[in-house]
Amino acid sequence: MNPAKVEDKLAVNKFDIDKEVHIRIREDICKKCEEHYCLYACPASCFKITEDHITFSYEGCLECGSCQIVCDKEAVDWALPRGGFGICYQYG
């Protein structure tokens, strides 16, 4: 039936992906972090963990701001994509 995984759900959304990355994470801080709240707070599963390494892909970002708010170590440099780029809701 319908997709249950976030990645597949995002595939039906319309994005105008900016070539400039709008969110960066500070890996030096993430390496030392034990909680990794970002992994669970991101509704678009943009954060992934491999061994002890956090990676972030901005393409599916829904621009909600959860990651920056939930990170208590200020490791997420959060900005919005440039005007006209990013998620473009048809319904909302």
Add this chain to the structure above:
Amino acid sequence: MKQIFDAIVVGAGPAGCACSFTMAKAGLKTLLVERGKFPGAKNMWGGVFYGPTLNQLFPSFWQEAPVERYIKRHRLSLLTKDASLSAEFTAKKFGKVPYNGFSLFRAKFDRWFAAKAEQAGAILASGLQADDLLWDGNRVAGIKAGGDELPSSAVIACDGVNSFLSEKAGLRDKLSPRDMKQGVKEVIHLPRNLIELRFNLSGEEGIAWEFIGSFTRGIPGGAFIYTNKESLSIGVVVQLSTLAENKIEANDLLEEFKQHSEVATYLAGGKLLEYSAHLIPVAGSAMMPALYTDGFLVAGDAAAFTLTTGLTLEGANFAIASGLAAAETVIRSKQIGDFSQKSLSYYPELLKKSFVLKDLKTFKKAPHFLENPRIYSLYPEIACDLAEKIFTNDGKPRRKIWKLLRKSMERKISFWQVFRDLKKIKKAL
């Protein structure tokens, strides 16, 4: 083409559109800046909007605005893993003009609302991001956007829950995940007739169905299903801090909710149209930023004007009302030629007189009360368990309901604790 605006409004949501509409109508040179490709492109909500505030601005707005269905039925369900207990309310009144609430989509509604502001004379600049504030000493003197400096007498930040501008203006600190709820939502297509059949609706009638229960695994929050013309809006809204601390993703809760036997049948055969997410500021007056400074005002979600009463989460009317109050303040400032902090202190005065600050004050204690995890798992469980005992016919002699309740509560919670929680309801709600 360079010019100085009387007011720059950042964000074409309900607050920004109401604000620019009112100022432009009063003859102020108004610029409405929207970072989305079009107004609404970045915005989402659960999907039910209550109309009275907008009806004052645009009488009978539902005749022209892109509404989906009017809400005729309200239903509340308590869910446990394998049971559910529901209450439904419907009134003839809800099916008649001026109606009570509507389901609608932000991508369509905000575009309509912004067009209203444009028709009133506001300049709409879509696809333009306000990157920073323009300062003249300690006074906000405009914004920086698209590589240009755009000067204005007043800037009204209606830039939503993450309001960068109010942070840059020094009006608020970093947001706390405890004060935030995360909403994730799916829009699911279903044929019109199937929606009407499944939800017992006819014509343009709709239902707003709220859920609390085990599917949030004790995390403060709930779920909803709202009917649109040819789709359902279905989502969960949960506290951000508890979500992350418990290492749970909102999407997993949404999936669990969708698969609940009581819910799944309503969705069967549906096709996903969109997946969206948003934060909602829920701590009310406790998290409210300073509302103004020299040449600068904050309205809508940016000012955390959202009312939480447990069953309802309401922001749009507060956004519109605060946008109107901000507009009125700036119009007055323009008349007296004074945009200083002192002059703009008229804004909270207006808000105190309107329902915006009154309601937030009335429900000041609600956000804290609603963090009580018992509301989301234990009480629904007890209620369902009691209902099951009442409705089960096992051929044995019946017992009094009171005794059944005591049995349902056994080893789960004391009467004393329930009494204390009830006492808190009185204060909070």
Add this chain to the structure above:
Amino acid sequence: MDIIVCVKQIPDPEIPPSKFKLDIESKKVVPPEGIPPVMNPYDEQAVELALRLKDKYGGKITVLTLGSEATSSIAKHALAMGADEGIVITNKAFEDSDSFSKAYILSQAIKKVGDYDLVLCGRQAADWDEGLVGSIIAENLGLPLVTLAEAVDVANGKLKVKRVILDGYQVFTVPIPAVVTVSNEVGRPRLPSGWGIISASQKQIPVWSVDDIEADSSKTGASAARRKLVKLFIPERERKCEIIERETTAEASIELVDTLIKAGAI
């Protein structure tokens, strides 16, 4: 230098594949709900090239587009980037025109604009990919044509056009006025500035119809079309996944190569 740029509105190429729908009966693309059309990306590069010439030599950029009044948002995007004027040409009689008719309508509109040194078009439209309009305009107006340009400059009162070819480029010198179709090698078009968006938002976009451009409506519309669309469909794509497991990597590799050769993939 005065430049006319012809731009086309197309369905947004970023429409998620699951939402791209065709009406097989009417042989048309069904516009997805809530996703407005955008400017053809090749045309956006033509606007960019025009703006570079304007930056260097001054002059005026006029943008022409066919469509409905709602199309003015496409013209406004060009204005926001820095073009000076936008005109929408629209009429019932123009609906369902093929590339020949569209080029005819645009040629008539170009004649009405009058003074110009250069007409720019995108190399093709990203919806139908025919790439005809620019060439037919040149033919209609009796002007020199250079296709697939990546840069244009002025030298000794003539245009110097750098044309992309496989593994290199050619340079043409052509008299003014001329028609040039623009290739994607031009590079990324500029983003609109703040003031650009604001002034575009305030501008009125004139709408021209059949009479305004003195067009013969028998040369336009579905009945005049030389290109007949026989069938429109979304090709079915099949995906298969096969996992090759062998004792050693070497054996698996050999098996993989054999499989790929058999499938005609290598």
